[in-house]
Amino acid sequence: MVELLEYALVVMASMLFVAGSVLFYGGFTTFESGLALHASFDGVSGLVSEAIANGSAVATMSIPSSAITCQGGMLSMKAGGSSLNESVPLGCAFEVSVPGGVHTLEFRDDSSQLELSVS
Numbered sequence: 001m002v003e004l005l006e007y008a009l010v011v012m013a014s015m016l017f018v019a020g021s022v023l024f025y026g027g028f029t030t031f032e033s034g035l036a037l038h039a040s041f042d043g044v045s046g047l048v049s050e051a052i053a054n055g056s057a058v059a060t061m062s063i064p065s066s067a068i069t070c071q072g073g074m075l076s077m078k079a080g081g082s083s084l085n086e087s088v089p090l091g092c093a094f095e096v097s098v099p100g101g102v103h104t105l106e107f108r109d110d111s112s113q114l115e116l117s118v119s
Helices: 003-056
Strands: 058-062 066-071 075-080 081-086 091-098 103-109 113-118
Touching: 003 058, 003 066, 003 075, 003 081, 003 103, 003 113, 066 113
Parallel strands: 091 113
Antiparallel strands: 058 103, 066 075, 066 091, 075 081, 103 113
């Protein structure tokens, strides 16, 4: 009887350990994807500022799977369930889905209209 009780306690402790690990991992991946989105958006918005100042800007960067959109002067980047926005002083009308990985982004200021190409 004592051995059965010990076995049940070991199984319960193991289950609690696994459940705690799953919860911790889920929280960490959410935190990590948020950091990746913020870092990528900082790079994208920096390129936009450079394109506005110089007419164009190009950079190669690692980007999570995301959508980069700009409508009516509002630049937005969405990844997972999160999104970040920033207003830009130019007209714009694009929506680009970017698979995760390293990509070259080029922003151009063509006649007061912001354009994006991704390769």
